[in-house]
Amino acid sequence: MGLFMEISVLLGSMITFFVGGWVWFIRKIFRDYEANNTLVQLFFPTVFMLSCTMFELIIFEIAGVLSANTRYVYWHIVLYSMLLLLVLVIPFYLCYFVLSNSPLVKSQWVRPLSVLTWGGYLFCFWKIGDPFPILSPQHGLLSIEQSISRIGVVGVTVMAALSGFGAVNYPYTSMTIFMRPVSKGHIQAIERRLLQNMDLIVAKKKKIALAKREQLRNPNNIENKSGRSSVWNLFRSSSSSDVPGVDIAALKSEVLALEEVGRQLFLECVELQGQRERLLWATTLQGKFFNFMGYFFSMYCSWKIFISLVNIVFDRVGRKDPVTKGMEIAVHWMGLDIDVQFWSQHVSFFLVGCIIVTSIRGFILTLTKFFYAVSSSKSSNIIVLVLAQLMGMYFISMVMLMRMNMPLEYRTIITQVLGDLQFHFYHRWFDVIFLVSAVTTIIILYMTHSHLPVPDDLHHN
Amino acid sequence: MSTFSAHPNEINKVKVLVVGDSGVGKTSLVHLLVNGEVLTKSSWTIGCSVEVKIHEYREGSPGHRPYFVELWDIGGNNSHKSTRHLFYTSVHGIILVHDLANRKSQQNLRQWLVEVLLKEKSNPGSRDALVDNFDAEQFGALAKVYRANKIPVLVVGTRLDDLAETRPTASLPRTSPAFSASSLADACSADELSVSCLDVRSVAPGSGNAVKLSRFFDRVIDGQIHCNGRPGPLYSGQPNYGLKMRYP
Numbered sequence: 022m023g024l025f026m027e028i029s030v031l032l033g034s035m036i037t038f039f040v041g042g043w044v045w046f047i048r049k050i051f052r053d054y055e056a057n058n059t060l061v062q063l064f065f066p067t068v069f070m071l072s073c074t075m076f077e078l079i080i081f082e083i084a085g086v087l088s089a090n091t092r093y094v095y096w097h098i099v100l101y102s103m104l105l106l107l108v109l110v111i112p113f114y115l116c117y118f119v120l121s122n123s124p125l126v127k128s129q130w131v132r133p134l135s136v137l138t139w140g141g142y143l144f145c146f147w148k149i150g151d152p153f154p155i156l157s158p159q160h161g162l163l164s165i166e167q168s169i170s171r172i173g174v175v176g177v178t179v180m181a182a183l184s185g186f187g188a189v190n191y192p193y194t195s196m197t198i199f200m201r202p203v204s205k206g207h208i209q210a211i212e213r214r215l216l217q218n219m220d221l222i223v224a225k226k227k228k229i230a231l232a233k234r235e236q237l238r239n240p241n242n243i244e245n246k247s248g249r250s251s252v253w254n255l256f257r258s259s260s261s262s263d264v265p266g267v268d269i270a271a272l273k274s275e276v277l278a279l280e281e282v283g284r285q286l287f288l289e290c291v292e293l294q295g296q297r298e299r300l301l302w303a304t305t306l307q308g309k310f311f312n313f314m315g316y317f318f319s320m321y322c323s324w325k326i327f328i329s330l331v332n333i334v335f336d337r338v339g340r341k342d343p344v345t346k347g348m349e350i351a352v353h354w355m356g357l358d359i360d361v362q363f364w365s366q367h368v369s370f371f372l373v374g375c376i377i378v379t380s381i382r383g384f385i386l387t388l389t390k391f392f393y394a395v396s397s398s399k400s401s402n403i404i405v406l407v408l409a410q411l412m413g414m415y416f417i418s419m420v421m422l423m424r425m426n427m428p429l430e431y432r433t434i435i436t437q438v439l440g441d442l443q444f445h446f447y448h449r450w451f452d453v454i455f456l457v458s459a460v461t462t463i464i465i466l467y468m469t470h471s472h473l474p475v476p477d478d479l480h481h482n
Numbered sequence: 483m484s485t486f487s488a489h490p491n492e493i494n495k496v497k498v499l500v501v502g503d504s505g506v507g508k509t510s511l512v513h514l515l516v517n518g519e520v521l522t523k524s525s526w527t528i529g530c531s532v533e534v535k536i537h538e539y540r541e542g543s544p545g546h547r548p549y550f551v552e553l554w555d556i557g558g559n560n561s562h563k564s565t566r567h568l569f570y571t572s573v574h575g576i577i578l579v580h581d582l583a584n585r586k587s588q589q590n591l592r593q594w595l596v597e598v599l600l601k602e603k604s605n606p607g608s609r610d611a612l613v614d615n616f617d618a619e620q621f622g623a624l625a626k627v628y629r630a631n632k633i634p635v636l637v638v639g640t641r642l643d644d645l646a647e648t649r650p651t652a653s654l655p656r657t658s659p660a661f662s663a664s665s666l667a668d669a670c671s672a673d674e675l676s677v678s679c680l681d682v683r684s685v686a687p688g689s690g691n692a693v694k695l696s697r698f699f700d701r702v703i704d705g706q707i708h709c710n711g712r713p714g715p716l717y718s719g720q721p722n723y724g725l726k727m728r729y730p
Contacts, residue, residue: 212568219532219569226534227495227550230516234536234548280531287529287565294564393560 027091034077035070042069045385050392050408051401061118061402064111065409071103072416076377079420082434083366083427092434104168107413108146113139115406122403146171169417173447176418179411181451183387185458188326192319193466194299195311203297211293215286222279229272326459329452336449377419384415421447493536495550496706497572498699501594502579503587504558507640510679511579512555515695520680527557530569537699549703553577563597570598574709575634575702578666582639582676591637591666599633634701635672636694642678673698 043066051062078096081087116138121131149171193199302308348364388408424435424444500508509531513521516533535551554569576598580587667674673694677684685691 212565215529216568219530223532223534223552226532227493230534230536230550231493283530284528287562290565290568291562298564 024091027087030087031074031091031095035074038070038073039066042066042073045069050389051405061114061405064106064114065405065412068103068106068409068413071099071106072413073381074099075103075416075420076381079377079423079427079435080374083431093437096434100169103413103417104172107172107410107417108143108168111406111410111413112142112146115403115410116142118403118406122400149174169421172414173418173421174450176414176416177422177447177451178454179415180418180422181454182458183384185455185460186462187383187387188318188322188455189459189462189466192315192322195303195308196315196319199470200296200300200303203293203300208290208293208297211286211290215283215290218279218283218286222276222283225272225276225279229269229276232269232272322459326456329456332452333449333456377423384412388412418447422451493548493550494706495552496574496699496702497552497554498575498577498702499570499573499598500553500555500577500579501598502558503581503584503590503594504560506558506579506581506584506587507679508555508558508579511577511638511640511677512553514677514679514682514685516553518682518685520682526559527555528559529557529562529565531555531557537696537703539700539703541696549699551699551702566597573598573633574706575636575698577636577638577698578672579638579640581641583641583644588639588666595635595666595670632705634698634705635667635670636698637667637672637674639674639676640679642676642684643680 043062046062046065046069050065075096078092078099081092113135117131117135120135120138121128303312348368392404392408420435421444424432427435500512502508504526509527510521510524512531512533513519516535531554533553533555535553537549537551538546539549540546556566556569576595578591578594580591664674666672675691675694677691683689685695
């Protein structure tokens with residue numbers, strides 16, 4: 022292809038990614054907030070665009086589209102801009118926004134303080150690299166290997182934690198044997214208790230309101246009291262208002278206790294409704310399919326956990342990627358006569374494509390849910406920046422780890438571009454964090470599962 | 483000044499819902515209205531928190547009597563949508579709260595009104611359908627549903643102090659006419675208020691806001707009396723279990 026064609030293809034895809042990221046951001050993630058700071062809004066689609074371009078380049082590498090030279094140059098452009106954003110620009114804006122939102126800092130101090138904090142952040146970022154054996158010693162101070170290695174550590178941690186959590190959580194939520202049955206009667210009983218509780222609270226608040234009103238109307242009693250010493254006031258405090266037997270302080274503490282009970286009941290009700298909806302969904306066709314897939318996934322996850330353990334204990338790193346290994350098995354053990362070259366390219370293309378798409382989709386869904394759960398109108402800017410940062414780190418580490426899934430001839434471009442990193446350290450680190458995250462999730466789910474409400478209120482009607 | 487025996491069983495009550503997006507300041511607003519002071523420690527409302535105010539109905543006229551106004555402040559968290567509908571029974575008035583500094587919260591007021599009026603136990607997915615497909619025709623239907631219900635509505639915008647900071651020259655943010663709180667207020671013939679929950683003077687007695695609030699509460703009580711033909715149900719000791727639940 023001519024140079025002009027190649028550049029236009031690349032630019033066209035970049036613009037598509039940018040617009041896609043922008044639309045997704047405005048419509049789905051930021052839909053409840055007013056976007057008044059345009060610069061912050063731009064970061065998220067930009068990081069998204071750069072990440073997708075990296076994946077696109079990998080696909081092009083396998084499929085052989087565009088000349089090798091163009092790909093190489095383009096890799097460098099994308100990588101450098103990504104690094105610039107992730108290491109320099111976004112952290113600066115983060116410091117600035119955190120400081121300007123915090124009530125402790127006066128407005129004229131915000132700028133110099135944010136530059137200082139930014140400097141501190143860069144120092145810490147540097148120090149992250151020290152305890153890890155991630156670099157060969159012959160690299161200079163400002164090479165991209167330094168930054169990529171550190172970004173890689175953070176990104177791989179996030180990725181492994183999410184994978185571990187997802188690997189355990191997905192079978193748990195989609196398989197019906199884990200779902201406890203919830204009856205209509207149970208939910209109705211809890212709702213009735215909730216409304217009873219609300220009525221109690223309202224009754225007490227009415228008494229408090231009346232007592233306060235009487236206090237306002239008959240202030241002479243209060244004046245009498247103020248003349249006495251404080252010791253007598255202590256004894257008199259039990260009948261502080263004029264309506265006999267009405268004690269505002271005691272009522273208020275009772276109300277607080279009732280409100281706490283009300284909150285617990287409400288949350289229990291929400292939890293039960295959610296479970297009931299999940300049970301109903303499980304009877305649909307989609308639910309049945311997911312349940313079926315859940316069995317496969319749980320097998321895959323147990324195997325993965327086991328393999329991670331084995332890798333760590335025996336300090337083993339797989340040398341061959343799954344595609345080549347699959348080919349070998351097919352040829353040697355099953356005697357199939359296939360053209361290894363041809364098929365390995367297509368299969369790895371397919372495999373890598375699948376991994377990319379499912380990872381992006383999974384990441385996007387998690388991100389959206391997380392944003393809804395955590396955001397508020399004050400902190401939405403900060404959270405968007407944090408998410409953009411995380412996304413960039415996540416995708417860079419994914420590129421790094423994907424190296425293991427590609428056959429040898431396609432690995433060279435990644436090795437060339439990302440530099441001479443100790444890749445097997447990252448795989449080991451991934452295994453460790455994956456194991457820790459999966460085991461933690463199992464423990465947490467086990468504990469919450471055994472504490473699910475048992476329908477015993479049916480007897481109390 | 484007539485003396486009323488201060489027993490809860492002899493004073494009538496009305497129930498007013500305070501709804502709006504999460505974080506707009508409903509709890510601060512209710513605290514300001516009921517206690518006349520600024521809420522210092524605010525946290526997310528889980529479920530519903532109730533405050534009771536005694537409103538002097540028709541003060542200064544022969545029909546003067548005190549009324550309990552129950553302000554039910556509903557937590558705006560999206561994930562609690564499935565259970566919120568429990569609180570929407572026998573409502574006499576609705577206060578819609580939005581954030582003046584956040585235009586989207588104005589647009590979402592329509593969804594809130596629909597949710598309360600229709601007492602729908604909606605799925606999380608249906609919210610998107612309402613937002614994306616909202617148009618004038620649907621809005622006409624909303625007005626019809628509203629008029630059929632005849633529940634008085636009040637629209638309150640909070641964070642007036644924030645707005646003054648960020649946009650010192652503008653008065654109120656200009657939203658597209660179809661979605662602004664003002665058009666909603668017009669359609670429901672509701673009053674509109676702008677307050678700052680950090681400023682006690684926003685609702686000080688005698689201020690314009692206080693007058694509008696008092697008028698709103700009077701309308702709510704009027705509606706309740708008219709609905710029942712006589713001064714409303716006395717607060718009895720028996721809680722009312724008129725639960726209207728629809729399960730699939």
